[in-house]
Amino acid sequence: MAPVGISLESQTDRTMQMDRKPLIDRLAIFPRLGLANLPTPLEPMERLTAHLGGPRLWVKREDAMGLGFGGNKLRKLDYVLHEALASGADTIVSGGVVQSNSQRQVAAVAAKLGLSCHLAVYHGRLEPPTPEYKTSGNAFLNRLFGAYLHDVPWTGDRNAAIRTLVGDLEAKGHRPYFVPYGVSNALGAVGYATTISEIEPQAARLGFVPAAIVHCTGSAGTQAGLVVGAAVAMPNTRIVGIDIDAEPARVQADVVALARNASNLLDVPFDDAAVEVVAGHAGPAYGVPHEATIEAIRLAGRLEALPLDPVYSGKGLAGLIALIRQGRWRKDEDVIFLHTGGVPALFAYQSALGI
Ligand SMILES: Cc1ncc(COP(=O)(O)O)c(C=O)c1O
Structure with missing residues (x-):
């Protein structure tokens, strides 16, 4: 024993x-x-x-x-977008509601890396609470950072429209990389x-x-x-x-x-x-x-x-x-x-x- x-x-x-x-x-x-x-x-x-x-x-x-x-998503993106670059991506695709901080940070990192950025902007999860909601804050910064914005309806599925965008971009010959809603993987x-x-x-x-x-x-x-x-x-x-x-x-x-x-x-x-x-x-x-x-x-x-x-x-x-x-x-x-x-x-x- x-x-x-x-x-x-x-x-x-x-x-x-x-x-x-x-x-x-x-x-x-x-x-x-x-x-x-x-x-x-x-x-x-x-x-x-x-x-x-x-x-x-x-x-x-x-x-x-x-x-x-800044904000919490940058820590996640530091790792996730390293993987994107390693995979040979030329385009980053993500999404969020109109005032999403997550997609603003994705847009910022893509700009810094010289990658193009497409964002599914979800409308309808909430009623705009102010007249400035759709144009100020993160919505403004997304444009400032040069992201392409695609308006889509909110269905409750946080990632469906982002995946559709990825498919559309692939069909056009881009090499897109999927970043989930909230960069949460x-x-x-x-x-x-x-x-x-x-x-x-x-x-x-x-x-x-x-x-x-x-x-x-x-x-x-x-x-x-x-x-x-x-x-x-x-x-x-x-x-x-x-x-x-x-x-x-x-x-x-x-x-x-x-x-x-x-x-x-x-x-x-x-x-x-x-x-x-x-x-x-x-x-x-x-x-x-x-x-x-x-x-x-x-x-x-x-x-x-x-x-x-x-x-x-x-x-x-x-x-x-x-x-x-x-x-x-x-x-x-x-x-x-x-x-x-x-x-x-x-x-x-x-x-x-x-x-
Ligand atoms: C400012 C801010 N705090 C907290 C969170 C929540 O973090 P998580 O989505 O990782 O739970 C978010 C997500 O969008 C955010 O933008």
Whole structure:
């Protein structure tokens, strides 16, 4: 029996060694373009902390990534568009609603790489909330960055019109590369795990281990990357996604599926129980800001000079504020708000915000 015992023990040792491989080494095997300005800052929010009476609040500035007004999709695109170039693509194809931050970032990266960019612009997911909705903010930047815009009706299928565009472009002799809605695929989620490999040492230098990282979640790649990265590098930090799509069950299922695929790519363990999607802070519908969103945008602006948008980051902070008011964390705990970007949309909603 002894040899069996010994071999089992060494097998366990090997598994533990594998589990201990640092996240940064696991990420290093995936090639990236290096277009995003990283690491993004981790800053204290002392005035917002004082206003809410704790916990100690910090903000991870994913809005400050540089290229094309920054935002969370750039981390994913750093990896996904490396694959596009490696595959010999000459055209990037993606899509989103009129004020999509994702397609604006796709347009920005394509411009920077000298690739042509075609975008399926979905109309009808929401009624335009302002006269400037269709022309300002991200819609304006898409044109500025030189993307070709194709207006299509919203059917609920986020990727169908993008795939149709890919087919049309192929038929015309282009070499298109498909970027899914929200840049949410397994490789994008792997790319987003890099956020954890930044936060862990940044927080350590500042002398804390966060109890939670809170952020808004939609097409799921951001949360999937955070959950998978935290499983390896920040096991004592809870990732809390605030649903902004008003579809919490769909978001939860998508995060679990993407995290599973990303954890396979990174060869790390994954537990469904690590996925927490909080419902009830999306307002009446996707893209429609409610009172709590506007309160969060005002507070962040007046107390921290932190611009948030009414579709994503404003709802994310509204959710965090609600959880704090419910007493989720002790005053001496540290909580990071992940600012995922989206600031250009603020201008497309200006007249609806009453600010
Ligand atoms: C500003 C902003 N924050 C958060 C998200 C949500 O990220 P994900 O789609 O990866 O869940 C998006 C997605 O479009 C976004 O534009």
